[in-house]
Amino acid sequence: MTHITFHMHSSLDPAGVFAVLTDFSSARPEQWPSIDAEHFVVHDRGPNWAEVTEGTEAAWERSRYDWDASAGRVVITTHESKVFGEGGGWVFDLSPEGDGTRIDVELTRVPKTFGQKAIAALLPLVGPSSFKRSFAGPLKAA
Secondary structure: OEEEEEEEEEOOOHHHHHHHHOOOOOOHHHHOOOOOHHHOEEEEEEOOEEEEEEEOOOOEEEEEEEEEOOOOEEEEEEEEEOOOOOOOEEEEEEEEEOOEEEEEEEEEEOOOOHHHHHHHHHHHHHHHHHHHHHHHHHHOEO
């Protein structure tokens, strides 16, 4: 299992970051550079959860998002992934910081094949900086 953590700062307030993370409208692929319209499907959704497939041809996932606005937490559980298969996921914890939001991020991957294990071994080295760049636009992060 691979587990990485990192944090970033957003100029948005916690409610704004939360809204971006949990917006599953048709605008989501336009907001997130790692999602294309062809690989974005909302399968089902409730008041504090959604099950979606999102990503690109190279790397898509079907995941369940669960969130608690009062706790400032979004938990994403991977059910299926082109790159890693099922298991693992993301946790985003939001807290006010200065004039914006501190975003604490945890990523867990459960690689099973040799190829998945090789990719997972690189995540601690390249993941945090790569993910920060990917999240910077949608989350208004520095």
